[in-house]
Amino acid sequence: MMAPPRPVRTDIVLIGGGHAHVEVLRRFAMAPEPGVRLTVIARDVETPYSGMVPGYVAGHYTRAECHIDLRPLAIGAGARLYEGAATGLDPVRKTVRVEGRPPVSYDFLSIDTGSVPDAPAIAGAAENAVPVKPIDGLLEAVAGLERALEAGREPMRIAVIGAGAGGVELTLALHHRLSVLAGERGAAAPRFIIIEKAADIMPGHASGARRGLARALAGRGIEVRPGAPVAAFEPGGVTLEDGSGIKCDRAILVSGASPARWIAQSGIATDARGFIAVDRTLRSLSHRDILAAGDVAAFAGRELPKSGVYAVRAGPILAGNLRALAQGQAPRPFRPQRSALALISTGPKHAVASRGPFSLSGRLMWWLKDRIDRRFMEKYADLAGMGMGRRGAAADPFAEMRCAGCGAKIDRAVLIRVLARLGRNARGRLLLSSEPGDDGAILAPPPPGEVAVQTVDQFRAFIDDPHLLGRITANHCLGDLHAMGARPHAALAMVMLPDADPRRLEDDLVQLLTGACEVLSAAGATLVGGHTGEAAELVFGLALTGHGEEERLLRRSGLRDGDRLILTKPIGTGVLFNADMRGEAPGNAISAALAEMQVSQAGAAGVLMAHGARAACDVTGFGLAGHLAEMLDASGVDAVLDPDAVPALAGAGELVRRGFESTLAPANRDAARGTIGNVDDPRLALWFDPQTAGGLLAGVPSDRAEACLAALRRAGHGAAAVIGEVVRRAGSVANISPTD
DSSP: OOOOOOOBOEEEEEESOOHHHHHHHHHHHHSOOTTEEEEEEESOSEEEOTTTHHHHHHTSSOTGGGEEEHHHHHHHHTOEEEESOEEEEETTTTEEEETTSOOEEOSEEEEOOOOBOOGGGSBTHHHHOEESOSHHHHHHHHHHHHHHOOTTSOOOEEEEEOOSHHHHHHHHHHHHHHHHHHHHHTOOOOEEEEEOSSSSSSTTSOHHHHHHHHHHHHHTTOEEEOSOOEEEEETTEEEETTSOEEEOSEEEEOSOOBOOHHHHHTTOOBOTTSOEEEOTTSBBSSOTTEEEOGGGEEETTSOOOSOHHHHHHHHHHHHHHHHHHHTTOOOOOOOOOSSOOEEEEOSSSOEEEEETTEEEEEHHHHHHHHHHHHHHHHHHHOSGGGTGGGGGOOOOTTSOOOOOGGGGSOOHHHHHHHHHHHGGGTSOTTBSSOOTTOSSOOBOOOOTTOEEEEEEEEEEOSSSOHHHHHHHHHHHHHHHHHHHTOEEEEEEEEEEEOOBOHHHHHHHHHHHHHHHHHHHHHTTOEEEEEEEEEOSSOEEEEEEEEEEOGGGOOBTTOOOTTOEEEEOSOBOHHHHHHHHHTTOSOHHHHHHHHHHHTSOSHHHHHHHHHTTOOEEEEOOTTHHHHHHHHHHHHHTEEEEEOGGGSOBOTTHHHHHHTTOOOTTHHHHHHHTBTTBSOTTOGGGGGGGOOOSSOOEEEEEOGGGHHHHHHHHHHTTOTTOEEEEEEEEOOSSSOOEEEOO
């Protein structure tokens, strides 16, 4: 018998997906650290590379070329990826507060959240200015400017506040993009003005570089207003501190830099501007288990420019120091270079180089910048080169063998603490007389005239976020009750967790059950008990009890000739997460799928029943084709489906075309032979894809189908679609015919 994997002994939490942290993930992917678990908390799963954003704005790069996808990196590093914004830090309890979930515990914490412009310091900035960060907000504003370009109207006036390298480069890039687009549309090119509180543009850069960029600005008719601090942003313009005003249609704020507000509120040491004060090893001056790098860090004894180049250079040292601290070893100092090469693009494929007192400009500098930037991005795209396959190495043969049977139950003291932290969510009003410690929950009988409906489901974890897994599993399990039109009532949890020390077991169990209780509570159900134990991997499920009037419950046998078939959710979770396990699924596509998997089907069930649905089921493991075949067999009818009408999750179709599919898909396809004429038709590939937390499939009378569909969309089920119709049975077995 093989020994289990070594348990987690050190939790390292990374807040932010900045340039230093992506290097930490890359290095842990290349060389995993036994017993160390990484958790990444990031607001976005795609992190922009600052060096290429101006080129993207100018139109020289695609979005994919200038964004690093954190999901494949996290998978390669064996890291848990929690998509959400950090909102606070308790360095005493060693926990991070994250929006919408329980606190996340750490042994060592690293912060690389970057900086944002000093918007709160200027009146009206929040309402009337576009900050350059977060980048996605800026890119949305750029798209809005493109839409606003109209032939025949007065030229737009755009003000950029900040004439540092970032402000100048962004202005030139945006001028190039919008001028080209205006020419194509026959519209007037926008007019730009750069407003700077300092006496000159780009303070700290070589005089030759400043002169070269000043010529580039002047050559494009871009006005520069130096020595003009902004006092306020207002609709239609900005007011300067001298009382004068400048009219503009849009103001973009690039100047200054501030950290996230929660950092100053956490009690850790900061500099005068609120950035985290760190020593030469990147460790907090006040809390030695916290590290920081990039713009959010204030380097002791020397102020570094808020430039991505220093975050990139700090990445290898940060990764090594986190590894060393986890091993109980001394960290190494970070020695930033005295001056860094700045390559500033000027809109077209032309750039100015600046380092210390030296500067050069021309197309060759653009070529150099493009080459450096692309080589940087290639490091994080080549997952095969990171040695991902080595993560499955044999476990330590001398590791302690764990007990099985009842010896594998979770420590009772852990369970008592978990129940205390969950509070009333765990033992609610549905109990009659049971008490904590009873062997079973005593439930009230169904109301008069109703029956009890019971179901059970569980599966292995397919994501590393226990809170999100709890929410999705609960939603998946509730689908059986919703499909029958029953009201959820009570739930029993079945949890198997990998071996870990009591504190980590407690935290993971709280995350998992909190997520499940959130969904159960919203559905009107209460978690009343369950069973826990140890296993090689996380397994979670729920046994559910619901109530409903027997004659009103939806069965699979109620389809009738002429019914329209309505599907309430898009399909494709199986192929998406198969590709995700290999680090091949786009992060945004996985995020969208996870969001869809958390959409409750309770409202959809109510809409379907209100519009006369006579049969329904939830589309889960057997896929669309398998579950529809069950309904057709039970009802004695056939169906005709329109392949183009079946909704699919973003990215699923492309992954199928690339050859990805769930491990259950071939069995689902084989089971459909004889039911579907040509199961190998590529248009039907997703019909056999097993779904987790999938939608409802229902038959609705034809004269009420369109009204039902409209009501579903009003209720938030925007992807709901009529995918086909029920027809009379033509043979001895169910038949699903795709339209030509």
